[in-house]
Each structure stands twice: as structure tokens, then as C-alpha cells.
Amino acid sequence: MAKKPIIQFNHVMKQFDDDAPVLDHVSFEIEKGKFYTLLGPSGCGKTTILRLIAGFTEATSGDILFEGKKINHVPANKRPINTVFQDYALFPHLNVYENVAFGLRIKKVKKADMDAKVKEALSFVNLKGYENREIAGMSGGQKQRVAIARAIVNEPAIILLDEPLSALDLKLRYQMQYELRELQRRLGITFIFVTHDQEEALAMSDEIFVLNKGKIQQSGTPNDIYDEPINRFVADFIGESNIIRATMIKDFLVEFAGKQFECVDQGMDPNEAVEIVIRPEDMEITSVEQGSILVTVQAQLFRGVHYEITCMDDAQNTWLVQSTKKVNIGEKIGLRFTPEDIHVMRLNESEEDFDRRLDAYGEDENNAK
Amino acid sequence: MQNKTFRNLFMLPYALWIIIFVIAPILLVVYFSFFDINGNFSLTNYKNFFTATYLQMTLNSFWYAFLITVISLLIAYPTAYILTRTKHKQLWLLLIIVPSWINLLLKAYAFIGIFGTHGAANRFLEWAGIGSRQLLFTDFSFVFVAVYIFIPFMILPIFNALDKLNPSLLYAASDLGASKWTTFRRVIFPLTLDGVKSGCQVVFIPALSLFMLTRLIAGNRVITLGTAIEQQFLVTQNWGMGATIAVFLIIIMVGFMALTSIRRRGV
Ligand SMILES: Nc1ncnc2c1ncn2[C@@H]1O[C@H](COP(=O)(O)OP(=O)(O)OP(=O)(O)O)[C@@H](O)[C@H]1O
Ligand SMILES: [Mg+2]
Numbered sequence: 001m002a003k004k005p006i007i008q009f010n011h012v013m014k015q016f017d018d019d020a021p022v023l024d025h026v027s028f029e030i031e032k033g034k035f036y037t038l039l040g041p042s043g044c045g046k047t048t049i050l051r052l053i054a055g056f057t058e059a060t061s062g063d064i065l066f067e068g069k070k071i072n073h074v075p076a077n078k079r080p081i082n083t084v085f086q087d088y089a090l091f092p093h094l095n096v097y098e099n100v101a102f103g104l105r106i107k108k109v110k111k112a113d114m115d116a117k118v119k120e121a122l123s124f125v126n127l128k129g130y131e132n133r134e135i136a137g138m139s140g141g142q143k144q145r146v147a148i149a150r151a152i153v154n155e156p157a158i159i160l161l162d163e164p165l166s167a168l169d170l171k172l173r174y175q176m177q178y179e180l181r182e183l184q185r186r187l188g189i190t191f192i193f194v195t196h197d198q199e200e201a202l203a204m205s206d207e208i209f210v211l212n213k214g215k216i217q218q219s220g221t222p223n224d225i226y227d228e229p230i231n232r233f234v235a236d237f238i239g240e241s242n243i244i245r246a247t248m249i250k251d252f253l254v255e256f257a258g259k260q261f262e263c264v265d266q267g268m269d270p271n272e273a274v275e276i277v278i279r280p281e282d283m284e285i286t287s288v289e290q291g292s293i294l295v296t297v298q299a300q301l302f303r304g305v306h307y308e309i310t311c312m313d314d315a316q317n318t319w320l321v322q323s324t325k326k327v328n329i330g331e332k333i334g335l336r337f338t339p340e341d342i343h344v345m346r347l348n349e350s351e352e353d354f355d356r357r358l359d360a361y362g363e364d365e366n367n368a369k
Numbered sequence: 370m371q372n373k374t375f376r377n378l379f380m381l382p383y384a385l386w387i388i389i390f391v392i393a394p395i396l397l398v399v400y401f402s403f404f405d406i407n408g409n410f411s412l413t414n415y416k417n418f419f420t421a422t423y424l425q426m427t428l429n430s431f432w433y434a435f436l437i438t439v440i441s442l443l444i445a446y447p448t449a450y451i452l453t454r455t456k457h458k459q460l461w462l463l464l465i466i467v468p469s470w471i472n473l474l475l476k477a478y479a480f481i482g483i484f485g486t487h488g489a490a491n492r493f494l495e496w497a498g499i500g501s502r503q504l505l506f507t508d509f510s511f512v513f514v515a516v517y518i519f520i521p522f523m524i525l526p527i528f529n530a531l532d533k534l535n536p537s538l539l540y541a542a543s544d545l546g547a548s549k550w551t552t553f554r555r556v557i558f559p560l561t562l563d564g565v566k567s568g569c570q571v572v573f574i575p576a577l578s579l580f581m582l583t584r585l586i587a588g589n590r591v592i593t594l595g596t597a598i599e600q601q602f603l604v605t606q607n608w609g610m611g612a613t614i615a616v617f618l619i620i621i622m623v624g625f626m627a628l629t630s631i632r633r634r635g636v
Pocket of ligand 2: 046047048162
């Protein structure tokens with residue numbers, strides 16, 4: 001353990017009234033200075049986690065620690081944490097300067113210092129000279145930057161961002177993704193970012209927590225999560241994927257679509273029922289003779305960068321393939337992939353078991369690659 | 370072109386309404402104010418208005434209207450605030466609004482009963498060991514009843530303003546380090562100021578010209594511009610003087626409206 005986590009959740013549970021818990025024994029650690037993303041479908045509890053960290057609501061049970069100290073009952077205004085709200089929550093009766101200076105005024109910062117800090121924060125988000133603008137007259141992207149400036153000007157330990165980009169058009173969104181990531185690197189502040197857009201999560205994060213139904217499904221770097229999803233939910237949620245029922249014959253040998261394939265996974269029981277994932281971009285279209293499996297083309301969509309081709313094999317499994325090559329519907333083609341492209345998932349494996357298994361065989365797996 | 374004539378046609382009934390019921394009466398009032406009690410054209414009424422009696426009366430009216438407005442506001446704001454936080458807020462609001470549907474006169478008479486020598490209020494005072502006393506025909510009872518009558522009109526606009534307030538603004542304030550009190554001072558109050566202003570308008574302006582209530586509850590204890598106008602028209606039959614007081618009343622009202630309607634930038 002190198003550094004002490006800045007935020008730690010220990011079996012945090014959150015329940016409203018008598019409904020099913022919104023967060024179900026959630027535990028995780030956040031390290032200082034990194035960019036974290038909470039990713040999950042609508043209603044999975046992302047905002048609830050942010051609200052717990054910010055202090056707008058209290059956990060039903062479990063502990064929330066800040067730098068090792070329990071902060072369950074510390075009110076929001078006493079936490080060195082600032083939030084960029086999903087709807088920006090800028091004060092409509094104040095201009096840009098006053099919005100950004102709001103936190104500084106409460107801390108009774110001297111006028112000259114305040115001017116300097118507000119100016120610096122605004123130039124950080126490329127809004128130099130906007131001090132006297134009214135909020136009502138600003139575009140979505142500008143409002144969002146004011147909201148970010150309002151948070152960073154206080155130099156908090158952590159900034160929480162609740163889907164701040166969801167209201168922007170695609171182009172501005174990409175631009176803001178770069179700017180946010182860049183900003184985080186420059187400031188070195190811990191960012192906890194919420195999104196339900198997997199591409200955004202993969203592009204921006206040091207670490208991603210994938211949530212579903214109030215539980216953390218998997219946490220790890222974007223690469224880990226993309227390449228080694230722990231279960232069907234994660235594989236499906238993070239990018240397009242082909243998920244096929246399979247049987248693990250023995251270590252490094254898996255059977256699906258009526259054939260046996262070499263793979264790089266191990267540690268399962270012999271003949272265990274599993275699922276395999278192959279990403280559409282990892283498969284190559286070849287002739288029938290050269291293909292690892294044989295399929296019939298059913299549909300084809302032009303996606304700009306590539307064609308998205310839907311095929312079916314003889315065992316009635318549907319395969320999604322991305323290719324720059326055009327094919328003909330009804331044509332029989334071969335799909336080729338290597339053992340590294342196959343990722344085997346056990347059914348109902350918990351994150352701890354998954355990590356333990358990978359650790360136990362980590363050495364071998366590295367050798368295999 | 371055609372559209373415009375069409376629109377003007379639609380405007381006609383409203384224009385007529387305003388001319389007949391707003392502009393014409395005001396002009397008439399101004400016109401009457403220039404005639405003395407004998408029907409001669411003169412400025413005596415205006416001269417009279419600037420004597421101690423009438424100025425005192427104006428001050429009185431102001432003072433009571435101010436008192437009624439401030440007390441209503443002090444009660445209505447917290448009430449509206451609590452209302453927005455309750456579960457069935459619309460129902461509670463309705464319960465508070467319902468009394469305002471009852472005729473003013475009925476309520477005044479009800480209070481005469483309650484505040485009378487043998488009324489419920491005095492019986493309570495006796496029971497509490499304080500002993501009965503004169504309640505009716507005091508300025509206390511006047512202000513009390515007036516506040517009771519006006520309070521729903523103060524609560525309603527404030528409630529609406531508070532209800533419209535985006536709750537994430539309150540979280541944002543607390544997130545930026547504001548205590549509950551600072552949040553109220555810097556965010557909640559400024560953002561509900563429009564509601565407070567319209568509440569003050571709908572209370573202050575009618576309170577300025579109250580006369581029936583003044584007569585019934587305060588007797589001769591409280592003499593305001595409203596009662597003076599009534600007196601001039603109905604008792605003294607000096608329409609000219611009554612009209613003059615009305616002119617000043619109108620001027621004060623317009624002034625107050627202008628004062629409370631000044632919009633700050635951006636809001
Ligand atoms: N105050 C509340 N009372 C009752 N239930 C609530 C409350 N706040 C949130 N919930 C429930 O908690 C669950 C998780 O809500 P949360 O806002 O954390 O979801 P989310 O992951 O942020 O979703 P989204 O992507 O739609 O913003 C939802 O089912 C929601 O209905
Ligand atoms: Mg949310």
C-alpha cells in the first residue's frame with residue numbers, strides 16, 4: 001500500500017424508506033490525485049454515492065472515511081469537497097464573478113486575493129473576461145465551465161462531477177473531455193466523475209468503478225475493464241461485445257460454437273459452464289478455409305469508420321464483427337481470432353474471487369502473452 | 370396588416386374595460402378634488418390636505434399599513450418555508466388559503482364576537498388569571514385582525530417563490546461552505562425576493578385604504594386615510610375633500626408599486 005486513500009467506503013449501505021437498498025454494501029478506496037469514474041446505467045446509485053461523499057445525505061449503515069477519519073456526520077459545508085452539479089446549480093441572481101467567488105466570500109478571503117483567484121480560475125476554464133456576465137445569457141458549455149471554476153477556485157481535496165457533460169452536443173462534449181482531463185492533470189486534484197457513457201469513462205479515467213443495482217461490479221483501469229470484464233453485465237455495458245455460452249474443457253482450452261479453442265484463461269473447474277467474450281474489433285474476416293469459425297452474414301450497417309456486420313454460426317450464435325471490408329449478405333465467411341482475443345468469464349464470480357484467481361495465475365498468464 | 374387590425378379588434382373589450390373602470394374613475398376623482406364643499410372650483414382641498422390633521426392621518430395610515438405588512442411578512446415567510454418542506458404541501462396551502470374565500474365582513478363580525486367583552490378571548494384571559502379587558506376598539510385588535518385577513522395573500526406568492534427554488538442551489542451553497550443561515554441570506558432570500566415584493570404589494574396597498582375593518586374593529590381609535598375618505602363622502606358629504614385624499618392615496622400606491630417593482634439585473 002503506497003498511499004493512504006483519500007476517501008474510503010466501508011460496507012456503505014443506503015436505503016430510502018423501506019425500498020430495496022439503493023447502495024448495497026459498497027466498499028472502495030479513492031487515492032489522491034487520480035481521475036475516477038463511476039459508470040453505470042440510470043438509477044444504479046451513482047448520484048447517491050456522490051451525495052454521500054459530498055455530505056448531502058447520510059449512509060444508512062457503513063462508514064465513510066476521509067483521509068482515514070470517519071466523516072459520516074460531518075455536514076457538507078465542513079468538507080473540503082466541491083461538486084459540479086448535473087444541472088450546474090449556478091446562482092441565477094449572481095453574475096459569473098459572484099458565482100465563482102461564492103465559496104471565497106464565505107471563507108472571508110481578502111478582496112485582492114479573491115479577485116486574483118477568481119481570475120485564475122476563470123482563465124483555467126477559458127472564460128477570461130466573462131466576470132460580469134449574467135448566468136442567464138450563457139450557453140450550456142459556458143455554464144458548465146463556470147460550475148467547474150466555482151469548484152476549483154476553492155482548491156478542494158476532491159471535486160465531484162455528476163454527469164457534467166451530458167447536456168452538451170457531441171463536439172463540445174469531446175472538447176470538454178479533453179479539457180477536463182487536462183485540467184485534472186494540471187491541478188492534481190482528485191476527480192470523481194459520474195457518467196453513463198462508457199466511451200467517456202474509458203477515455204478519461206485512471207480508474208473506473210462499474211456499478212449496477214447498487215453494487216460495484218468491477219473496478220480497475222479502463223484497459224483492465226475493457227479487456228477482462230468480470231461478467232456479462234460489464235462486458236455488455238463496456239463497449240460492443242460478443243458474449244457466447246461456452247464450456248471450459250480444461251485450463252487453456254475452451255469449447256464454443258461446436259469447436260474447441262485455445263485460450264489464455266485458467267483456474268476454472270474442468271468442464272465448467274462459462275461465457276466467453278470476443279470484442280467485435282478483435283475479429284478478422286477471412287475466407288471460409290482460414291476462419292476460426294464459419295458464419296453466414298445476416299446484416300450489414302455502414303458506421304462511417306467501419307462496417308458493422310451481424311453474422312450467425314451453425315450453432316445459432318449471433319456474432320457482431322467490425323470490419324473495414326464490405327461483405328455480401330448471405331455470404332459465408334470465416335472469422336479469425338487468436339487465443340488472446342478470447343476472454344473467459346465464470347458465471348456469478350465475485351470481484352474478490354476474480355482478482356484472487358488472476359493473482360494466483362498472474363505469472364503464468366504473463367508468460368502466455 | 371390584416372393581422373394587426375384583427376389584434377386591435379380583440380383588444381377592444383379590454384381597452385373599453387380599462388377606460389370605463391380604471392381611467393374614467395381616476396379622472397373623475399381628480400376632477401372632483403378641485404371643487405370645494407359648495408361646488409366652487411378651488412384648490413382649498415389641497416391646501417387643507419397639508420394641514421396637521423391630514424398629514425397625521427397619512428402618517429397613521431402609513432404606520433398601520435407598514436405594521437400590518439411587516440407582521441404578515443414575519444409570520445408568512447417561515448410559514449411558507451415550512452409548508453414547502455411538508456409532505457402534502459398543496460393540501461396545507463389550501464387549508465391556509467380557504468379562510469380568504471370567506472367574506473371580509475363575516476370575518477370582521479366573527480372577531481367582534483371573539484374580542485367582545487364576553488367573547489372567547491376575554492374568557493380565556495379570565496381563565497388564565499389575567500382578567501378580562503377591553504380588546505375590541507384597540508389598535509392591537511385592529512392590527513391583529515388585519516394581519517389575520519391579509520396573511521394568506523402574503524403566504525401565497527412567497528410559497529410559490531420558495532417552491533420554484535431549485536433544491537440543488539441549496540446543496541450548492543452548502544457544498545461551497547455556506548451555513549444554513551448564510552444559505553438563507555445569500556441564496557434563498559434573494560431568490561424569493563420577488564415573491565416577498567408581490568406579497569408586500571398585495572398587503573400594503575389594500576391595508577393603506579382599509580376602512581370597514583378599521584370602523585368595525587378599531588372603532589374611532591384608528592383613523593386612517595381610508596376612514597377619512599369614507600367620512601368625507603358619506604358623513605360630511607364633502608366629495609371634493611374625499612376625492613383629494615383619494616388622489617393622494619393613489620399617488621402613494623403608485624409610488625409604492627414603482628418602488629417594489631424595481632427589478633434587479635438578470636433576475
Ligand atoms: N430521495 C430519494 N428517495 C427515494 N429514492 C431515491 C431518492 N434518491 C434516489 N433514490 C433512488 O435511488 C436509486 C439510485 O438513484 P441515483 O440518483 O443514485 O441514480 P443514478 O445512478 O445517479 O442514476 P442517473 O444516471 O439516472 O442519474 C434510484 O432508484 C432512485 O429512485
Ligand atoms: Mg444521477
